[in-house]
Every structure is written in C-alpha cells, then in structure tokens.
Amino acid sequence: xxxxxxxxxxxxxxxxxxxxxxxxxxxxxxxxxxxxxxxxxxxxxxxxxxxxxxxxxxxxxxxxxxxxxxxxxxxxxxxxxxxxxxxxxxxxxxxxxxxxxxxxxxxxxxxxxxxxxxxxxxxxxxxxxxxxxxxxxxxxxxxxxxxxxxxxxxxxxxxxxxxxxxxxxxxxxxxxxxxxxxxxxxxxxxxxxxxxxxxxxxxxxxxxxxxxxxxxxxxxxxxxxxxxxxxxxxxxxxxxxxxxxxxxxxxxxxxxxxxxxxxxxxxxxxxxxxxxxxxxxxxxxxxxxxxxxxxxxxxxxxxxxxxxxxxxxxxxxxxxxxxxxxxxxxxxxxxxxxxxxxxxxxxxxxxxxxxxxxxxxxxxxxxxxxxxxxxxxxxxxxxxxxxxxxxxxxxxxxxxxxx
Ligand SMILES: [Zn+2]
Ligand SMILES: [Zn+2]
Numbered sequence: 001x002x003x004x005x006x007x008x009x010x011x012x013x014x015x016x017x018x019x020x021x022x023x024x025x026x027x028x029x030x031x032x033x034x035x036x037x038x039x040x041x042x043x044x045x046x047x048x049x050x051x052x053x054x055x056x057x058x059x060x061x062x063x064x065x066x067x068x069x070x071x072x073x074x075x076x077x078x079x080x081x082x083x084x085x086x087x088x089x090x091x092x093x094x095x096x097x098x099x100x101x102x103x104x105x106x107x108x109x110x111x112x113x114x115x116x117x118x119x120x121x122x123x124x125x126x127x128x129x130x131x132x133x134x135x136x137x138x139x140x141x142x143x144x145x146x147x148x149x150x151x152x153x154x155x156x157x158x159x160x161x162x163x164x165x166x167x168x169x170x171x172x173x174x175x176x177x178x179x180x181x182x183x184x185x186x187x188x189x190x191x192x193x194x195x196x197x198x199x200x201x202x203x204x205x206x207x208x209x210x211x212x213x214x215x216x217x218x219x220x221x222x223x224x225x226x227x228x229x230x231x232x233x234x235x236x237x238x239x240x241x242x243x244x245x246x247x248x249x250x251x252x253x254x255x256x257x258x259x260x261x262x263x264x265x266x267x268x269x270x271x272x273x274x275x276x277x278x279x280x281x282x283x284x285x286x287x288x289x290x291x292x293x294x295x296x297x298x299x300x301x302x303x304x305x306x307x308x309x310x311x312x313x314x315x316x317x318x319x320x321x322x323x324x325x326x327x328x329x330x331x332x333x334x335x336x337x338x339x340x341x342x343x344x345x346x347x348x349x350x351x352x353x354x355x356x357x358x359x360x361x362x363x364x365x366x367x368x369x370x371x372x373x374x375x376x377x378x379x380x381x382x383x384x385x386x387x388x389x390x391x392x393x394x395x396x397x398x399x400x401x402x403x
Contacts, residue, residue: 007123007389007392007393008385008389010123010127011119011123011385011388011389011392012385014119014122014123014385014388015119015384015385015388017119018115018116018118018119018122018384018388019115019381019384021041021045021114021115021118022097022111022112022114022115022379022381022384023096023097024037024041024097025037025038025041025083025106025111025114025115026095026097026098026099026106026111026378026379027097027098027099027100028099028100028101029085029086029099029101029104029105029106029111030084030085030101030104031084031085031086031087031104031141031143031145032084032140032141032143032144032145032147033058033059033060033140033141033145033147033150034059034060034140035060035083035084035085035140035141036060038060038083038084038111038114038138039055039060039061039062039083039138039140042062042083042114042118042138043055043062045118045121045122046062046064046121049121049122049125049126050125051064051065051066051121051125051136052064052065053065053136054159057151057154057156058139058140058141058147058150058151058153058154059140059150060083060140061137061138061139061140061147061150061151062136062137062138063135063136063137063138063156063159063160064121064135064136064138065133065134065135065136065160066121066124066125066128066133066134066136067128067133068128068129068130068131068132068133068134068399068401069128069129069130069131069401070131070401070402071131071132071133072131072402073131073132073399073402074132075131075132075133075163075398075399076132076133076134076135076160076161076162076163077132077133077134077135077162077163077164077165077166077394077395077398077399078134078135078136078137078160078162078164078165078166078346078350078352079117079120079134079135079136079137079165079166079167079391079394079395080117080137080138080139080148080165080166080167080343080346081110081113081114081116081117081136081137081138081139081167082110082113082114082139082140082142082147082167082343083110083114083138083139083140084110084140084141084142084143084145084147085099085104085105085106085107085108085110085111085143086104086105086106086107086108086143086373087103087104088103088104088105088107088373088374088375089102089103089105089375090105090107090375091375091376093367093376094367094378095367095378105375106379107372107373107374107375107377108142108143108372108373108377109169109170109359109372109377109379110142111379112170112379112380112381112383112384112387113167113168113169113170113387114138115384116168116384116387116388116391117136117138117391119384119387119388119391120136120387120388120391120392120395121136123388123392124391124392124395127392129396129401130395130396130398130399130400130401131399131400131401131402132399133399134395134399135160135162137151137156137160137165137346139151139342141342142341142342142343146302146304146342146345147342148342148343148344148345148346149302149342149345152345152346152349156346157349157350162350163350164313164350164351164352164398165346165347165350165351165352166313166317166352166353166354166355166391166394167341167343167346167352167354167355168354168355168356168357168387168390168391169341169354169355169356169357170356170357170358170359170379170380170383171356171357171358171359171360172359172360172368172369172370172371172372172377173358173360173371174331174334174356174357174358174359174360175358175360176358176359176360176361176368176380176382176383177325177329177358177383177386178325178329178330178331178357178358179317179318179321179324179325179329179330179331179355179356179357179358179386179390180330180331180332180334180355180356180357180358181309181314181317181318181321181331181332181334181353181354181355181356182309182314182332182333182334182335182336183309183310183311183314183315183332184308184309184311184314185268185269185306185307185308185309185336186307186308186309186334186336186337186354186356187306187307187336187337187339187340187341187343187344187354188237188239188266188267188268188306188307188336188337188338188339188340189265189266189267189268189270189273189303189304189305189306189340189344190264190265190266190303190304190339190340191264191265191266191267191273191277191299191300191303192262192263192264192299192300192303193262193263193264193265193277193280193297193298193299193300194260194261194262194297194298194300195217195220195260195261195262195263195284195295195296195297195298196258196259196260196295196296196298197213197216197217197220197258197259197260197261197288197293197294197295198213198257198258198288198293198294198295199211199212199213199216199255199256199257199258199259199292199293200257200293201254201255201256201257202254202255203253203254203255204252204253204254204255205253207255210255211291211292211293212255213247213255213256213257213258213259213293214247214248214255214256214259215291216259216287216288216291216293216295217245217247217259217261219287219291220261220283220284220287220288220295221242221245221261223283223287224240224242224263224280224283224284225240226283227240227276227279227280227283228240228276231275231276231279232267232272232275232276233272236268236269236272237266237268237336237338238265238266238267238268238272238276239264239265239266239267239338240263240264240265240266240276240280241263241264242261242262242263243262243263243264244260244261244262244263245259245260245261246259246260246261246262247259247260263280265277265280265299266338266340267306268306268308268336269306269308270305270306273306277299280297281297281299284296284297285297304340304341304342304344304345305342305344305345305347305348306340306344307340307341307343307344307347307354308344308347308348309347309352309353309354310347310351310352310353312351313351313352313353314332314353315332316353316397316398317353317355317394318330318332319397320390320393320394320397321355321390323393324386324389324390324393325386334356339372341354355390357383357386357387357390358383359379359380359383361380368380
C-alpha cells in the first residue's frame with residue numbers, strides 16, 4: 001500500500017498536467033447542456049488513460065467507471081464534478097487563461113472541479129488501490145438548469161448504481177487549506193415563484209374607479225416579510241426575497257391593470273419548504289383579495305432540492321479531510337449557505353456528502369478571494385493537489401484494499 005507521502009508525491013507530479021486542463025476549460029466556457037468542450041476533453045483524457053465511460057447522458061454528461069484491484073465488497077462510490085460555466089463577461093485581469101468567449105465565464109470554478117476529478121481519475125486508474133468500483137460523474141448544467149436532475153431522469157442511478165456519492169465545491173470565503181462540511185442541510189432549496197396581480201386599470205386621477213395592482217403588489221411585498229419572521233421556525237434559516245416588481249405602462253397618469261412580481265424562497269428541509277411555499281401562496285392571494293384584486297402565485301417546477309448531507313458521511317469526509325489538511329484545518333460545522341446546488345438532487349437518491357474547500361489567499365485582492373459568480377473570480381490552481389488527494393484518500397478509505 002502506498003503511504004501518504006508517496007500519494008502526495010505522485011499527485012504533485014500530476015498537478016501541472018491537470019492545471020493545464022483547468023486552464024483549457026477556463027478559456028473555453030460553455031453553459032447549460034452545451035459543455036461540449038469540457039465534455040470532449042474529459043472523454044479524450046479518459047480514453048487516453050484506458051478508463052471506460054459512457055457519454056451523452058443529459059447531453060454532455062459522462063459517467064466513467066474505475067475498477068479496483070479487487071471487488072470483494074461489491075461496493076460502488078460515486079464522485080461528481082460539474083462542468084458548466086456562467087453567462088458573465090469576465091474581467092480578464094491577471095488571467096492568462098481568460099475566457100475566449102465574451103459573455104461566458106467559468107465564474108464558479110467548475111473548471112477546477114472537473115480538472116480535480118480528472119486528476120483523481122488518472123491516479124485511481126493507475127493505482128487501483130481499492131476494493132470495489134468508483135463512478136466518476138461529470139455533470140452538465142449545475143447553474144440553474146438542473147443537470148443533475150436530468151441525469152437522474154435519464155437513469156443515472158439505475159444504470160450506474162452507487163452506494164455513496166460525494167461532491168466538492170471551492171469556496172472563496174474560506175482560507176486555502178481549509179476543508180469544511182456539516183451534517184444535515186448544507187445548501188438551500190432554491191424555489192422561484194411568480195406572482196401575477198390583476199387589478200382594474202384606468203385614469204390615475206380616478207383611483208376610485210380602478211383597482212391599483214401596484215398598491216396590491218406593494219402590500220404583498222410587505223406581507224411576505226412575515227413569512228420568515230412569523231411562519232418559519234426561528235432556529236431554522238429561510239429566505240424570501242422579491243427580486244422583480246414589474247408594473248406600470250410608462251405613463252405617469254395611467255393606473256395599469258396588471259403587475260408581476262418574481263421572487264425566490266430558500267429553505268433547508270422539505271418540511272419547511274412545503275410550509276413556507278404554502279404560506280407565500282396564501283398571503284399573496286389573500287392580500288390581493290382584501291384589496292379587491294386577484295393574484296396568482298405559481299412556484300416553478302424543477303427547482304433545486306436542499307442539499308442534505310448524511311451525518312455519517314459528513315463525519316467520514318471530515319476524517320478524510322483531517323488526513324489531508326490536518327486536524328485544525330477542518331470545519332465539520334460550517335454554516336449552511338442559502339445558495340443552492342443541484343447535487344442535492346443526487347443526495348435525495350443516494351446517501352453522501354458535499355464538501356467545500358477553501359481557496360482564499362492572504363492577499364485579499366486576489367481573484368481567488370472574489371465571490372463566486374463575479375467577473376474577477378478565478379479558481380485557485382494551488383488547491384488542485386489537495387482536491388485530488390482528498391478524492392483519492394476518500395476512495396481508499398471508503399473502499400479499503402483487500403490483501
Ligand atoms: Zn455557481
Ligand atoms: Zn458552483
């Protein structure tokens with residue numbers, strides 16, 4: 001069996017190659033279900049390393065399988081990386097590998113996630129120091145379009161059953177070298193809702209002949225503030241934000257007949273999600289009715305589930321992380337984020353854990369410290385060896401080699 005240092009040395013040797021792939025993907029960003037460049041690169045590398053895979057799952061998605069030296073356990077562990085970029089115009093300062101496509105950018109570091117999983121694939125296929133199978137899941141469309149759900153719909157876990165599943169995300173708000181997770185909910189369910197308010201239009205000088213949808217909308221926005229303060233469990237986080245308020249004809253002297261609001265609900269358990277969305281619908285419809293109008297609130301289907309870590313798997317990931325970065329660099333109780341992650345859909349099917357990996361530098365002006373989804377952000381290549389090592393050690397611990 002290879003000791004910790006020799007794993008580390010061979011991963012260091014890999015890091016230059018893998019960083020090159022990360023830069024190639026960064027230069028060629030593509031969004032939801034169009035990640036042909038990343039998908040082709042992954043397929044080319046897997047083929048070159050003799051790793052069997054199936055492509056074309058949810059368009060650009062790929063599932064590869066690496067067999068261990070033995071398979072007495074019959075166990076299968078899945079590792080997932082996302083491949084998609086964002087519709088952002090990148091600020092290229094200090095990035096020789098900046099996007100070549102204006103308006104598209106790897107602004108969430110999925111280029112880094114895919115590269116690190118490729119690194120783990122190469123290492124694991126060369127060493128096979130485990131008993132069982134590893135599935136590498138390269139998914140499209142994490143950013144809002146539900147690539148994970150699409151892969152599941154296309155039979156991901158029927159065709160490629162997994163006993164456990166894991167994913168990681170870089171985190172600019174955490175120092176480089178820190179690995180964090182938590183048992184239970186770590187990322188929110190992200191629901192979108194649209195409210196259409198119908199009033200009665202007319203002359204602005206005759207409000208008594210109208211039902212003003214703007215006044216109704218304003219009341220609804222205020223009333224919805226009570227969902228979090230009065231309906232949600234005070235020790236469970238939740239967010240209700242109205243993000244768009246569209247109303248008015250453009251004329252100063254016309255009361256329009258309609259107003260449209262859009263908002264988002266973030267919640268962390270299926271129970272809270274059901275209760276709060278019901279409350280939003282009730283308040284919206286009730287408020288409009290009270291003021292003589294009508295409102296309909298529709299929650300968009302296919303929204304992201306909360307990402308809920310299995311407590312045992314979270315503790316397991318923390319113990320692997322302690323081997324990689326040391327006891328004091330592991331946070332097992334990081335605060336949940338109100339952002340959403342479609343890996344939550346996979347965790348609804350298979351127990352596992354989502355881990356975040358710090359990437360902030362001491363220099364606070366570094367692009368690695370910029371927030372996810374911002375134009376100057378860049379994935380931090382210096383965490384690539386740590387990410388690969390985390391995957392390798394996780395597999396060697398989850399599927400211990402049999403003599
Ligand atoms: Zn993102
Ligand atoms: Zn992301």
